[in-house]
Amino acid sequence: MTTLEFSYSLDKASGSLKPFALRLTKDVDDAKDLLQDTILKAFSNKEKFAEGTNLKAWLYTIMRNTFITNYQRAARRGTFVDTTENHFYLNSGKETIENGAFGSFALRDIRIAIDRLDDSHKVPFEMFFRGFKYHEIAEELQIPIGTVKNRIHIARKQLKESLEVYMHKN
Known part of the structure; x- marks a missing residue:
């Protein structure tokens, strides 16, 4: 060649x-x-x-x-390798302690945003989030697999828009 x-x-x-x-x-x-x-x-x-x-x-x-x-x-x-007698392998990095309040607010806002979704989008989204496969959701809800994928996509899009405030957390 x-x-x-x-x-x-x-x-x-x-x-x-x-x-x-x-x-x-x-x-x-x-x-x-x-x-x-x-x-x-x-x-x-x-x-x-x-x-x-x-x-x-x-x-x-x-x-x-x-x-x-x-x-x-x-x-x-x-x-890095600790050269003391015990020879521990430790991951180096920044030592930070985060305030858990931000996480609590975020989780609450995520739950509220999910609850605001229309049931036709919320139910497939929550099932997918819990680990169900598309075909399992389609069987359970008795709707076509394409409809399941579309509803999950729309739910994600709506959640992304309603949770936009968290997109640029530093």
Whole structure:
């Protein structure tokens, strides 16, 4: 495979990698960085790619391994070794004590916002929140699965709007 063909194949496959990166990182910027690292590693190791092998699977493996490596590196950076006799491993970080009042207000406001939802949206949302799968909710409420997904989406959107005050907590 020529460099141009390999580059074209990478570009084509990168579209399916974006959602996987977002699922791993849970952050759009981190997902973009992970995707960029994956493409860079794939391109710099293209001679290791065996033609006839599934390129997407190869890229997913690179991405997963890169994510794990980065995660472990970040965890090690936040850990130090205590050199006393007991040799404890401790996570370093800021020592803070938070006032629980903010959490109490937030929980109360979340409950109020959920209670304000229309029952047709509240019931599927609460079931999903408790761990029910979409198909289980659809069976229980005897409505189509698409309707369940739509109602949960609308409930989330309404909650996000009514709880906007908590979006920018520092």
